[in-house]
Amino acid sequence: xxxxxxxxxxxxxxxxxxxxxxxxxxxxxxxxxxxxxxxxxxxxxxxxxxxxxxxxxxxxxxxxxxxxxxxxxxxxxxxxxxxxxxxxxxxxxxxxxxxxxxxxxxxxxxxxxxxxxxxxxxxxxxxxxxxxxxxxxxxxxxxxxxxxxxxxxxxxxxxxxx
Amino acid sequence: xxxxxxxxxxxxxxxxxxxxxxxxxxxxxxxxxxxxxxxxxxxxxxxxxxxxxxxxxxxxxxxxxxxxxxxxxxxxxxxxxxxxxxxxxxxxxxxxxxxxxxxxxxxxxxxxxxxxxxxxxxxxxxxxxxxxxxxxxxxxxxxxxxxxxxxxxxxxxxxxxxxxxxxxxxxxxxxxxxxxxxxxxxxxxxxxxxxxxxxxxxxxxxxxxxxxxxxxxxxxxxxxxxxxxxxxxxxxxxxxxxxxxxxxxxxxxxxxxxxxxxxxxxxxxxxxxxxxxxxxxxxxxxxxxxxxxxxxxxxxxxxxxxxxxxxxxxxxxxxxxxxxxxxxxxxxxxxxxxxxxxxxxxxxxxxxxxxxxxxxxxxxxxxxxxxxxxxxxxxxxxxxxxxxxxxxxxxxxxx
Numbered sequence: 001x002x003x004x005x006x007x008x009x010x011x012x013x014x015x016x017x018x019x020x021x022x023x024x025x026x027x028x029x030x031x032x033x034x035x036x037x038x039x040x041x042x043x044x045x046x047x048x049x050x051x052x053x054x055x056x057x058x059x060x061x062x063x064x065x066x067x068x069x070x071x072x073x074x075x076x077x078x079x080x081x082x083x084x085x086x087x088x089x090x091x092x093x094x095x096x097x098x099x100x101x102x103x104x105x106x107x108x109x110x111x112x113x114x115x116x117x118x119x120x121x122x123x124x125x126x127x128x129x130x131x132x133x134x135x136x137x138x139x140x141x142x143x144x145x146x147x148x149x150x151x152x153x154x155x156x157x158x159x160x161x162x
Numbered sequence: 163x164x165x166x167x168x169x170x171x172x173x174x175x176x177x178x179x180x181x182x183x184x185x186x187x188x189x190x191x192x193x194x195x196x197x198x199x200x201x202x203x204x205x206x207x208x209x210x211x212x213x214x215x216x217x218x219x220x221x222x223x224x225x226x227x228x229x230x231x232x233x234x235x236x237x238x239x240x241x242x243x244x245x246x247x248x249x250x251x252x253x254x255x256x257x258x259x260x261x262x263x264x265x266x267x268x269x270x271x272x273x274x275x276x277x278x279x280x281x282x283x284x285x286x287x288x289x290x291x292x293x294x295x296x297x298x299x300x301x302x303x304x305x306x307x308x309x310x311x312x313x314x315x316x317x318x319x320x321x322x323x324x325x326x327x328x329x330x331x332x333x334x335x336x337x338x339x340x341x342x343x344x345x346x347x348x349x350x351x352x353x354x355x356x357x358x359x360x361x362x363x364x365x366x367x368x369x370x371x372x373x374x375x376x377x378x379x380x381x382x383x384x385x386x387x388x389x390x391x392x393x394x395x396x397x398x399x400x401x402x403x404x405x406x407x408x409x410x411x412x413x414x415x416x417x418x419x420x421x422x423x424x425x426x427x428x429x430x431x432x433x434x435x436x437x438x439x440x441x442x443x444x445x446x447x448x449x450x451x452x453x454x455x456x457x458x459x460x461x462x463x464x465x466x467x468x469x470x471x472x473x474x475x476x477x478x479x480x481x482x483x484x485x486x487x488x489x490x491x492x493x494x495x496x497x498x499x500x501x502x503x504x505x506x507x508x509x510x511x512x513x514x515x516x517x518x519x520x521x522x523x524x525x526x527x528x529x530x531x532x533x534x535x536x537x538x539x540x541x542x543x544x545x546x547x548x549x550x551x552x553x554x555x556x557x558x559x560x561x
């Protein structure tokens with residue numbers, strides 16, 4: 001339902017779509033995110049349930065930032081995915097949804113994806129000089145040696161900290 | 163570290179910094195809040211979390227689907243069974259299987275029991291934080307009985323790991339139903355006692371009314387779910403709105419508040435306990451003998467006597483343990499109504515033995531993110547009341 005409306009009002013933004021076990025998913029480019037989100041918000045998708053990301057290291061655009069929405073009136077759910085490459089950033093949704101604040105901080109903390117326009121993009125779960133981003137697929141399961149604070153290098157990413 | 167340094171810089175002599183936590187009796191787990199005070203008024207509150215971060219999602223990517231169940235116990239450890247149910251429901255959605263009726267009934271029964279236990283902790287501890295100790299003691303007696311019931315069914319009190327993909331670990335033991343019947347009567351009496359102690363108590367009113375007020379629009383915008391959202395006046399309950407486990411066949415009501423303050427959240431939780439008892443009553447009447455695991459050798463382990471006597475069952479057992487289930491490629495998001503709100507599991511499968519990505523959507527993270535907004539301009543004592551009513555469980559918050 002909502003996907004037809006997006007098609008009608010913002011033609012060409014949805015680059016891919018699929019439905020699996022009753023879950024609706026659409027994929028859009030990051031340039032179109034704010035326009036689509038404004039439309040979703042107008043159409044009653046007021047509860048931003050979750051923001052997370054999935055790492056696919058072998059892909060050219062290695063991350064999918066995944067948003068889940070719920071329409072409280074019609075109880076319709078929508079999953080929106082934005083593919084981004086390493087180093088690219090995504091527009092922040094904190095202007096429309098206050099709940100995006102911590103969810104985006106968590107995604108930044110765990111994946112290192114930056115959000116443009118976020119008022120305070122700090123790490124949420126780990127400490128400020130934690131080496132690397134823990135939920136990336138190339139981050140070791142045992143965490144490398146994160147407790148070595150002095151002269152410690154990140155387990156990947158050429159020792160660079162961000 | 164940043165937040166402290168920043169606050170010191172802005173310190174102009176009139177302001178005082180108070181550290182609440184990481185281990186403070188009212189923080190309900192290890193979390194830290196840096197309060198900046200002018201007199202006793204809170205000017206800023208900077209929550210810091212992650213003290214209990216174990217990397218549950220990362221571990222989940224390296225464990226098989228069945229092995230992840232014990233980790234879900236440790237999310238919201240006050241109502242572990244609801245986490246078990248939420249997770250296995252998500253995997254069952256991915257597999258597209260239906261569990262037997264009796265397993266459904268047992269899951270509903272245990273979920274509602276743990277909802278009562280969770281609300282008991284939340285309401286009781288919130289009252290203790292504010293200074294009303296007796297209510298806590300009256301309620302905790304009932305919580306003990308609830309935990310005895312968990313122990314009878316699952317063999318564990320706290321970390322139950324009760325569900326399995328395709329059903330539950332085992333059938334209810336003898337003596338469970340009579341104890342549950344007794345619990346229904348006694349718990350209902352204890353809730354009455356609690357209400358007599360608190361609901362019309364003028365001190366309780368002074369401490370909770372008008373504290374942590376939030377409008378329905380703000381609550382939705384902050385991503386509130388569960389009792390906190392309902393206290394703000396939005397009748398959103400996944401058990402009614404998007405029924406799972408046959409909740410649409412039970413007769414129960416959704417309590418809704420008006421102002422969203424601490425008092426309304428208390429009232430909503432108390433009424434939810436009563437409604438949960440109603441649901442438990444109905445389940446007990448419906449319980450019929452039957453299988454508690456799905457009859458599918460690709461999903462459920464065959465019974466031990468068959469494994470030792472039949473070749474085919476032995477092979478199924480071996481295949482399931484060594485190679486795991488045949489998972490379809492795809493992604494699902496499945497949400498259940500936990501005691502704190504919408505508990506969501508987002509599972510991405512690439513067809514392998516382990517989930518490719520598993521995301522837990524904790525209900526109290528968005529609620530806690532509004533903490534500064536809720537306590538700004540209030541007193542420290544109010545911050546304690548608000549924190550208690552939010553029902554922050556650090557295990558779920560930090561994962």
